[in-house]
Amino acid sequence: MENRQILFAKTPVGAVKPSDFEFRDAALPAPGGGDVLIRNIYLSCDPYMRSRMDPSSGYGTYFDLGKVLPARVVGQVHESRNPDFKTGDFVWGFLGWELYTLVSGGKGLRIIDPNLGPISHAITVLGMPGRTAEVGIYDLSNPQPGETVYVSAACGAVGQVVGQLAKMKGCRAVGSAGSEAKVAHLIDNLGYDAAFNYKTVPSIAAALDENCPDGIDIYFDNVGGETLAAVLERINDGARIPVCGQISQYDLESRQNPVDQSALLENANATLEKFSIYKHMDAFDAFPPRMSAWMKDGKIVYYEDIVEGLDNAPDAFIKMMAGENLGKRLVRVGDDPTL
Ligand SMILES: NC(=O)c1ccc[n+]([C@@H]2O[C@H](COP(=O)([O-])OP(=O)(O)OC[C@H]3O[C@@H](n4cnc5c(N)ncnc54)[C@H](OP(=O)(O)O)[C@@H]3O)[C@@H](O)[C@H]2O)c1
Known part of the structure; x- marks a missing residue:
């Protein structure tokens, strides 16, 4: 089994272009002690990523050229050497635009409660x-x-x-x-x-x-x-x-x-x-249950706009910036077994 990755290749000038990204096939990483290997399912496309591609934007922290593009991701634990995560758990975290991400020490991974809503919601309406x-x-x-x-x-x-x-x-x-x-x-x-x-x-x-x-x-x-x-x-x-x-x-x-x-x-x-x-993450944990209750009561509805396939992620991002998306844009890069 192989990993496939999208690298941040060039600082965009004007609108982001396909040539600002590069694809790479790589061996599947092997988790060491404490590590967790995630099979990615949903990748997020967010406008702030444009600012993080460009040090002149004043955003503050920037993506590294030549590295996998970081993004919020929903995935499933594929292999775990960490007692806090077991194979099959659904998780979200700040991972990357790739099919699999190795999370050193499980750092930053959060387990998704599927009772709150569809797993994709962890990085959209509940996130x-x-x-x-x-x-x-x-x-x-x-x-x-x-x-x-x-x-x-x-x-x-x-x-x-x-x-x-x-x-x-x-x-x-x-x-x-x-x-x-x-x-x-x-x-x-x-x-x-x-x-x-x-x-x-x-x-x-x-x-x-x-x-x-x-x-x-x-x-x-x-x-x-x-x-x-x-x-x-x-x-x-x-x-x-x-x-x-x-x-x-x-x-x-x-x-x-x-x-x-x-x-x-x-x-x-x-x-x-x-x-x-x-600056408001301290109060975050109480948010998903609160929003989930509003949704279950019919007070809030939410639309996601999902593009299929890792290879379409750059285009999905570029077109989101241009307004093609009707709802929150995600890219599905792997099977969602909850559907
Ligand atoms: N402060 C924060 O912590 C924070 C967190 C999340 C998001 N944001 C910001 O919130 C805004 C919305 O983000 P989102 O994730 O919800 O994205 P989104 O609205 O789902 O997607 C971006 C949308 O922006 C619109 N757009 C693009 N160029 C435009 C232009 N020149 N003038 C007017 N509208 C334009 C497009 O829709 P149209 O078809 O309507 O043009 C596009 O669909 C962004 O500015 C983002 O940076 C800030």
């Missing part, structure tokens, strides 16, 4: 993207009934949860996304009250005037750029802006700060807070 949504909208923004919450990239891994959490607090949820199919999905399946296609509206400013006639109380920013600039002109007194991400800027050589935010924020007595989920 990092779901908790990111909760931190931004609940922990940082304190949404109140009747408030208008606007979410950009509203169909995605994080955005689809934000709108539903806002609705659970009695808010009016407005979303934007980049296709007509996504706009319909926001209204028909995710419970958003209003939605628009930011690519086809005459201007984002006009679309916000039409869809948020009472102004914006909370803006969950996933995209930055001109969307953030238009929002700042329309915030209500006491508005909160959790800045989750700024994907419109990730492929640019120099990221832009389109407006002088301080005057606009001060005038409206508003707060803008850039946050990272990594």
Whole structure:
């Protein structure tokens, strides 16, 4: 049996390209004492990975050229020499884009409780993207009934949860996304009250005037750029802006700060807070059971967009960055025996 791996080969210039990755076949590693060999099943494609491919992004920690691309992965223990993990256990961890990963000492591996939901959920709605949504909208923004919450990239891994959490607090949820199919999905399946296609509206400013006639109380920013600039002109007194991400800027050589935010924020007595989920991991363990209960009660639904096959991972990532995904993008690289 052989391993197959995807290496981070080149620092991208502009949008990530297939030539920024390389494939390698390798012998299956043999676990030593304490080690665990994982057969990978689901690999995550996340926008932050673009920033970690480029030391000029200011992200802080970066991927090593020539090494297997690191990512969150759900897998199954294939061979264990560690008493905490037995063959067949489902686990998730920060592993890599490859068919098998050897985890030295089992470090960072977490056992998945399949009673909470499908195993893939451990790295989607019950994991990092779901908790990111909760931190931004609940922990940082304190949404109140009747408030208008606007979410950009509203169909995605994080955005689809934000709108539903806002609705659970009695808010009016407005979303934007980049296709007509996504706009319909926001209204028909995710419970958003209003939605628009930011690519086809005459201007984002006009679309916000039409869809948020009472102004914006909370803006969950996933995209930055001109969307953030238009929002700042329309915030209500006491508005909160959790800045989750700024994907419109990730492929640019120099990221832009389109407006002088301080005057606009001060005038409206508003707060803008850039946050990272990594600063909120202390409270993480209580999150999967909480989100799982909301899902079992029918309060939250979640969509994953799964591409088949390791060899398609670079393309799946590139197209996620360009907006092809309808839901959280994963790549299935091995059989999921729970299906
Ligand atoms: N703060 C944190 O700790 C944290 C954690 C997770 C994610 N994030 C951030 O949250 C944001 C969403 O991440 P996600 O994982 O949920 O990804 P996602 O929304 O599932 O996928 C990315 C989406 O971004 C949209 N997009 C791409 N280019 C765009 C542009 N120029 N303008 C507007 N939208 C654009 C595309 O959808 P459209 O079809 O709508 O264009 C694409 O589907 C990203 O900025 C990410 O970096 C931050």
